[in-house]
Amino acid sequence: MVSTIKKRAPKQARVLEVLTEEGEMTFPELASISKCKMDSINRLRDRGFITLDKKEVSDSLFAGKHFKKTAHLSSTEEQEVAIRLIKRKLRERKHSVVLLKGVTGSGKTEVYLQAISEVITLGMRAIVLVPEISLTPQTIERFKSRFDRVSVLHSSLTERQRSDQWWEIKNGNADVVVGARSAVFAPLEDVGLIVIDEEHENTFKQDTSPRYNARDVSVVRAAYENAVVVLGSATPSLESFYNTSNGKYECVNLKNRVGHKPLPRVEIIDMRREVYRGKGLKQISNYLELSMKQSLSRKEQVLLLLNRRGFSPFISCRRCGFVLRCKRCDISLTYHKKRDAVICHYCFSEEPVPGECPDCCSNGIRFQGFGTERMEELIKTRFPDYNLLRMDSDTMRGKDSHEKALSSFRNGDIDILLGTQMIAKGLDFPNVTLVGVLSADTIINLPDFRAGEKTFQLLCQVAGRTGRGSKGGKVVVQTYNPEHYSITHAASHDYDGFAKKELEYRKQLYYPPYGRLARVVLRGKNDQDVKEKISKIAEKLMKAIKLSGGPLLSGLHKNKIGVLGPAPAPIVKVKDNYRWHLIVKADSFNNLHTILKSIENEKRNSKKVQMMIDVDPYMLI
Template structure:
């Protein structure tokens, strides 16, 4: 992209600065991704080749050694010359801004809200492929200066040089040296001589040399909308027509046609010449979502972690140029550089994958709310099981609630029944992961030419390895967690730090050869299903089998084509997938997350069971769901059986209120980790006490739990402690905690982080 078009794209004004007096100088505020984060002030020298504007990266001297470091320019201002001279900017890295003024403002909000350094946020906003200009190379382009063109016919030159010069002058665009040599039928020698004589000039440009092959997808017509879909669409179109921001929470049961509403709303956006961003929670959903959107719209870009840096950079460039109508991706796609944003859609808005697990620990839904407000565009949040935070926001009038209570074509919701594993466990005839009722249901579904989905949200073969003779347990040496057995390669693996060992045939301590492998993971479930249904094609989808690029697409394409009859896996198969021939869904163990030490455990269980139940009954054959559980009477499972979100919310919200948990309060989690347990605990106590004193001094209503060891008390070799700080006054809580955190002195032996609105308490 040339410099002029990029400036126009991001509404960056031309460099206006002129020094009015000797007492003023141009000063740039620069932030860094790594400590010290800044921002720091640097003088912009007059000798700088390219003008510097906000949104560009620069190289500046940092520290006593003045090592050259890359930083982000936040702003350039005229300031009075101070008594202390400023260091000067060394070079401008980017020929044009990579960050628009709107994106810089959004990054500042993220930094303020999530209490993390601004440079770190900017580093996360820009993909690594964009920062590294992946898939590009520098090339020299030759052209004839205007003064040489004026005297072209009077120049006295050797024949080859004159021919090359005239060829270049007649070319419709600048040429590279090899291109000019080929066109003029000469070697590079005459061209080099012309450059030495300054009769032609060379300009170095960075050119994209990677092209992503986009598959051609047949166009499809829009589907007819039912009454509920049309009502939802009308609300969105009203906001689009008025060019006003509105956040819409679309609560629609699984199969109610939410995606078609998104598509029709985007169609309206494109009529206004604007762009749309669609966020989906799982990479496995991206191919299906892209297929559906690409069949309606001409230009769709996909952003997710399975792209190479060069591919991501290629898509980013096309989006920034306005060549892409619809951007689809996981949480980081909320930072897509759309110059003409008209609509943001978040599908399955409740999903926890929209929360970043490392700093900056932003939630894409809340960032989307802020971006939609700032750019004055509608935001659509869709889910059959909304996050309780979103549900409460709708109750407070912050979101407009739209209900879609029926499925498309009035198809009934599937029948859901529980299988009490306590009874099955006592039945000597039942062995293995699949109970007799579930086994019979699978047989019936296959006999009737249907397909089956089995959900088990645990990877591996065995999840617990213990010696019955001496009590030895195979735990990770770096984490407070048991190692998981994987049959492939006979490994035992830690799913947190990736520590691996050979699976022991005997107890390492007492050498007893009867060491017991127990617990159930998807790998073991796959082996059992294949043994029970030997003639039936089976496919496992989890993060162990879906590592190669394109593996999600290939797996789901086989299932969609009917080549696979039984699809089993973790939560990646529970959301958003639409397969009309699925007539049975089995939840192998609904209790895997129900009893976690986390106040959101019931919500997670309700959402997972409800979502996976929604994968069936989408075709003419109907469908049913069987949920195996040791807790069939739990209200989360009972509400999921009835597809009743309101019932779940009515039961869960009072519990949250009684215990002072979100969505009734705001929460900040302090996490401290270090090599020495006592030192780590002492720092956690000291920091927590500082937070408590600051909140009490300002008389901010609050509650503090901890510090205490995290549920995973040791992770990747580090001891871990945490505290939970909550208050009904979220802005004041964040402000005071942020001020105290900024004043905390760094400790050489511990690391600490603040997680605002945490979703994971492990």
């Protein structure tokens, strides 16, 4: 039925698909998940395909939930050192920042909890920021079960819940606010402590206007309020780490896992040596397949990371080499089998799969490469006796689907969890004895100076999901770049070694944390207009640099301040707009600001070309 509707009314078909998959849901949920407006849903009702009912839904956030109170755990020696340091800072009531550098599974959360407890004893309050994806009921429970007055702020609350929580905080009825990045602005008074868990995560940076990084905002806010900031991570951002070496931040280490459980052994598999099979490259090495069999036969669980969703990440013609690209964006389209469509991961436009090659009209169209959807099929054929669950933004669209998936994995109903980076963070499942990274190379070659850092972080984080129980754990990393320093250092769990090397590179080029960057992106319908405009902007910037920072251009640090580019952005076109970019590099925030001032006016007087300035950009593509 859906397929007949699909031809004439694709939106209505989508609504039906979502309902079949997810079951009953509220009107706003349905509209948001299916990305359809009211009229499509109403038309389906008129045609008798669906019914709308009025039902009482409790909208109170913690309605009917009871949180059993728990006491402090008796802390490990390392935790004790960290807690003591933070308590001392709190009692001084002076602004300071502490980097809690603790390997995966070292019990950072317990340190936060005991620090918060001290804050409350001292008559103050605390804000805890965690990445959106980690704001699971388990996380909330850990705070709720320790403290009485906890409010929660994140994006999936209803309007009503958000406003309830906001007033609770505003009226002084909360001691602790746990939330995603915007909770840094919570109307809490007497803030004594701000905790940022997984401080390296890019979700703390908001990439749409108003652009801000909650980590930086928290440091500024804490300075105003004489509060202490605790930044926690197993893989701190190089900015934060660097600040511990120049004395701005203090550092405290948790080098061991709780109970002295060892970090898992990591095996690197050189995929260049894996034999080619008739059908092209091999996706799963013999070693990984064998390791999976071993773990599964012992009734242990396996986590597989593939940081690419969809069935096949590009579709090409084997006759003429044509690659299917989005007409509006300059990126290749991804085939999604279940939707039987090709989708642009940038503008989300969807098209049917072409029957023949649009270029040479042959029947040579083939699906290339593996995304999670295709990997799921492959693994199911190799491991038919085990339950596999795929976790990516396509399968996790429903409101509670993430939570449901995690709890069925926790219960042991699922043997293999396959997912994108969504599965790499924070999960604490003792029965996971094997983590397989199907390709460590998805980020490494991106034209972004943070590609190495992001690869290192992702590998360490996902490796950290195993060996958390008594059965130990092992990690298998498949890569075509087995000598890359991000991969080798991640394999030896050597953050300091990685940071040393990465900082050397950054210093040579004067990239952050040594210099400051701003990225100027211009976009417009006409490529020539954009190109001309950005050349003018580059000239203006160069002039400003000569005026303000003249002497800096000579001498030892020639590369400290300047303009890189302009050049076409790595993704040349998005939604029919051509994009050019340039990067301004300066030795201090003040100099950066002075230079950028020279192009301030350019923002206003142009209709054909729009300009965006991103200071401390996280994405360079």
